[in-house]
Amino acid sequence: MSLPPLTARAQDIQPFHVMDILARARALEAAGRDIVHMEIGEPDFATAFPIIEAGMQALRAGHTHYTPALGLPALREAIADFYSSRYGVEMAAARIIVTPGASGALLLALATLLGRDDELLLADPGYPCNRHFARFLEARARGIALGPASRYQLTAEAVAAHWQAHTRAVLVASPANPTGTLISSEALRGLYGTISERGGALVVDEIYHGLTYGCDAHTAAAVSDEVFVVNSFSKYFGMTGWRLGWLVAPTAFLPALERLAQNLFLAPSTIAQHAALAAFRPDTLAILEERREAFRQRRDFLVPALRELGFSVPVLPDGAFYVYAGCERFSDDSMALAQRLLEEAGVAVTPGVDFGSHQARHHLRFAYTTGMKRLEEGVARLARILR
């Protein structure tokens, strides 16, 4: 009498090392210790009030039934309008699929692109869930080692050099997690050309769009109608807990994506969708732009402060809310260093080993998702034990 063994899929998908850091931080806090959290990939701001108010109105109005699988038509239109007003890109609302978070968008897109043993190319360092999505689908993710020379971003040349018979798609993120770097429009066009010549698909993660400092990101949707663009209401729009994102997809893939969405999700959250209708209003955007400025100030404090402590930050991050910092001066074991910083300084950070294998033991990710006073406190504590 026994259960079957865990599938190879379930065994291969590893936990995030930062979960151990987080659990230990919570234990220390429960014992009365003060911890500066620089490990958390979520804005500290609560959702902006106009969005919350729209959610409450939807509840009052009894909007609690399913929406269509691809989302409320009005929200798909609002997202299309946003591409027009913010990026000058015109697209049919029919190409926009509202999803349960960007996670849902990525799962749908990759499920239509990656059959068993097909290959996805992505950046190392990169967001760890991405390679796990490929594994989940019985496909393979291959991380390409990248460094400051290419601003940690895949290039057309790197893709061409690594393309194999079973490669089907390339995933890039702009701004990227953990490095915060953008890809230029030109580089995106080069990537798209190289990939489409080989009969592959380009998937671009734009979930940190809006959170760029001193510059604006260009959307890959402008490059071609055949690029898959993943975005989210979580980061710039500050709606993490609502679990809402979207996918811009090539027209030819829409029927299959709709079938998959019907089966996997039925529909995204109705309340979240009604609330998100308020995300594009001028009063909301004004609040979001204030928060963007707060993140810029934090970045502009944290990067030089980390450099002064002895961390290497060879490329200024353009956006997101992370600094991917070389810690080679202090350790060649980023997990051990993260544990030491937590125990000795009360500062929680994410070890580079969560983001791939290339130079991962020589990096830490610092998130500036906490206020300036706390960041200053964190840096002061680090100075005490690292200097």
Add this chain to the structure above:
Amino acid sequence: MSLPPLTARAQDIQPFHVMDILARARALEAAGRDIVHMEIGEPDFATAFPIIEAGMQALRAGHTHYTPALGLPALREAIADFYSSRYGVEMAAARIIVTPGASGALLLALATLLGRDDELLLADPGYPCNRHFARFLEARARGIALGPASRYQLTAEAVAAHWQAHTRAVLVASPANPTGTLISSEALRGLYGTISERGGALVVDEIYHGLTYGCDAHTAAAVSDEVFVVNSFSKYFGMTGWRLGWLVAPTAFLPALERLAQNLFLAPSTIAQHAALAAFRPDTLAILEERREAFRQRRDFLVPALRELGFSVPVLPDGAFYVYAGCERFSDDSMALAQRLLEEAGVAVTPGVDFGSHQARHHLRFAYTTGMKRLEEGVARLARILR
């Protein structure tokens, strides 16, 4: 320059035929025609007010950040308490995983059980998404043809007869969609014994629990701590659009399920979880029990009315909100009949072909998710064209 072909997975997952019925119904309505909707698998009631109010309070309190991947501890405790109070089953809250809908629970459970080419046994007729989940995971679903003799439910004997080397799990639903029948505790124990002897897993879909009429369902969680139980806040609790469900899982599988949940979903909706905390309150349950009584009245009207029209309903459905009715007297093409009922009678129903292949062309599913007056109107219209 071209996109890759759609994956075999995406090609194999077929659309629901009822989507064509629904689209045509909407078109007829847009042209001014009145349609009685008996195709919709969603309660007509909006979410009960105490749950809505709890959602609004959570928004007012700014609960908009991520929760832990497995859900709010307080909600997991509340669900565990519900198993104790409603079923007399004690379980650790740690075994309860809160998910984005029952869909999320099923995807997690099957991802840990079904490797590539592994087999899932399920009932034919049955809910169509279930076999698509297996296909999504590069596994196989095999429907076992079932009829009124076994009340459309899998038996230990049928499972033993169909078990193969690659069979890993068996999925049953109680009450079932589309047939509304329950599985007895004894039958569940028999199924569990047969499956676990063979090293397989039993997954029980209990999402229609609470919606049984003149009887109460027993939970499969009472049979063994090694049964996977899927449930949802959608049906009895009336929270479809919130997208919230749960999985009760064997302890040995929890670490893998947590890793998968972290990667696939990050976390379920925060607002929905806070709202669901009010789902188990006595004032909420009183409302839900009134609605249950309304569903019972509808069933008790609809089943004899359909029989009188000439449909065969050999087994009285115990629960859910469906009648799976034989239409062999009228047609041997359930899709064509569904189209005719829509065009000629203005009544939308779901063709049996959406639920499998066994006798599927001889069945229609009638949902009683609309009020008594509308059901009476629907039956009167059917009488006019079928008699």
